[in-house]
Amino acid sequence: MGRGPRHAQGKRGGALKVGKGSKQSPGTKLVTSGRSGDFASHVVNPPVWRASTHLYKDCAALREGVKSNEDGRFFYGRRGAPTQWALAEALTELEPGAAGTVLYPSGVAALVGALMAVLRSGDVLLVQDNCYDPTRNAAMGILKRYGVAHRFFDPLNIEAFEDAYCDKTKAVMLENPGSLTMEVCDIPALARIAREKGAVSLVDNTWATSLGFAALEHGCDIVITALTKHVGGHSDVMMGAASAGDKWHRRLRQTAQQLGHVVSPDDAALALRGLRTMGVRLRHETESALAIAEWLQSRDDVAHVLCPMLPGSPGHEFWRRDFTGGCGLFSFVLKGGDDAARCRLVDALELFGIGYSWGGFESLALPFDVEPVRAKMAWPKAGWGVEDRFAIRLSIGLEDTGDLIADLEQAFAAMNER
Numbered sequence: 555m556g557r558g559p560r561h562a563q564g565k566r567g568g569a570l571k572v573g574k575g576s577k578q579s580p581g582t583k584l585v586t587s588g589r590s591g592d593f594a595s596h597v598v599n600p601p602v603w604r605a606s607t608h609l610y611k612d613c614a615a616l617r618e619g620v621k622s623n624e625d626g627r628f629f630y631g632r633r634g635a636p637t638q639w640a641l642a643e644a645l646t647e648l649e650p651g652a653a654g655t656v657l658y659p660s661g662v663a664a665l666v667g668a669l670m671a672v673l674r675s676g677d678v679l680l681v682q683d684n685c686y687d688p689t690r691n692a693a694m695g696i697l698k699r700y701g702v703a704h705r706f707f708d709p710l711n712i713e714a715f716e717d718a719y720c721d722k723t724k725a726v727m728l729e730n731p732g733s734l735t736m737e738v739c740d741i742p743a744l745a746r747i748a749r750e751k752g753a754v755s756l757v758d759n760t761w762a763t764s765l766g767f768a769a770l771e772h773g774c775d776i777v778i779t780a781l782t783k784h785v786g787g788h789s790d791v792m793m794g795a796a797s798a799g800d801k802w803h804r805r806l807r808q809t810a811q812q813l814g815h816v817v818s819p820d821d822a823a824l825a826l827r828g829l830r831t832m833g834v835r836l837r838h839e840t841e842s843a844l845a846i847a848e849w850l851q852s853r854d855d856v857a858h859v860l861c862p863m864l865p866g867s868p869g870h871e872f873w874r875r876d877f878t879g880g881c882g883l884f885s886f887v888l889k890g891g892d893d894a895a896r897c898r899l900v901d902a903l904e905l906f907g908i909g910y911s912w913g914g915f916e917s918l919a920l921p922f923d924v925e926p927v928r929a930k931m932a933w934p935k936a937g938w939g940v941e942d943r944f945a946i947r948l949s950i951g952l953e954d955t956g957d958l959i960a961d962l963e964q965a966f967a968a969m970n971e972r
């Protein structure tokens with residue numbers, strides 16, 4: 555192998571210099587990012603660097619080491635080591651407007667870790683009604699126990715969102731599109747209102763990643779991604795990340811260290827490996843998902859197809875305006891209230907696995923019911939017939955699109971038999 559790329563020549567012994575303002579397009583950055591440290595020179599992938607203890611030359615070096623708390627400087631394993639730093643650096647370079655990234659042992663750890671970084675007892679948190687279920691549970695559980703109150707709001711109703719504020723509202727938890735029902739909301743408007751009211755806006759951007767939605771550039775303060783999904787991409791690693799500008803990044807980092815969050819170098823290497831191919835995977839999945847969504851929409855036994863990339867899907871206009879990409883995750887609702895029929899369909903699928911999570915190379919199907927997790931939203935309650943409440947979420951992987959449609963077709967046939 556020849557010399558490493560020029561950007562791989564790091565400043566000897568110094569903190570990492572993230573290539574801010576780089577002119578490279580995101581597709582190129584997926585390849586070049588996270589490779590500035592000395593440890594990344596002359597090697598394409600950073601080695602898995604296992605270290606809890608860093609040995610110092612003498613007492614003076616030990617005293618010096620404690621002073622700077624930043625990636626690229628050894629201290630102790632809880633502050634990471636080269637493999638984790640390379641991943642965090644890559645994610646920062648890919649997130650326009652970010653000064654740094656903190657890694658967490660799961661996406662949920664990132665969500666709760668970030669919320670704990672910005673909130674204190676007595677504060678009120680506004681939570682989007684169609685958020686990821688564990689986010690809702692954290693608001694109603696651990697955050698409440700620590701004295702943080704919450705209010706859910708309908709992200710499609712800007713007026714109601716403004717009305718939900720009080721003088722104790724300190725943070726807003728956003729997500730785009732919403733989990734399961736996939737509504738895309740007007741994040742720039744919601745984030746602008748949050749800023750005007752002096753609240754911190756956090757957004758769960760797992761669906762789009764920084765490639766599909768530049769959250770900080772659209773006005774959010776902290777962007778959270780479950781790396782378990784598209785970044786890992788192979789259903790074999792759990793991890794989360796939170797990126798932000800300088801002020802909030804420092805607070806995130808401090809809180810994560812106090813909570814003792816750290817990710818293993820093995821997992822960081824897997825996530826970094828996944829990241830390199832994320833662009834091509836997302837492009838394929840998006841194209842395949844849209845073709846399958848259109849096919850589903852043409853069926854008489856399907857009531858609604860909830861896919862941000864599909865014209866007519868709730869919030870599609872915001873997706874077209876604000877996003878630069880999609881992914882393979884979307885949902886559809888069956889006509890008629892027959893859970894047994896839905897189970898026949900899901901059970902008959904051969905290429906789709908039945909299971910949680912998404913964003914891997916394999917396609918998955920997940921049955922869900924909307925009713926139990928929506929408290930505030932007019933849609934979908936108004937938009938759906940009472941009967942049409944049995945839904946299925948699909949995560950489209952890298953299989954051939956035609957094979958996936960054929961699999962769905964035979965499963966629908968199994969559903970409609972009898």
Ligand SMILES: *Cc1c(COP(=O)(O)O)cnc(C)c1O
Nearest residue numbers: 660661662686760780782792793
């Ligand atoms: C899966 C998921 C998470 C959590 O990620 P884990 O790594 O499974 O904890 C967070 N947000 C969204 C939208 C998700 O789908």
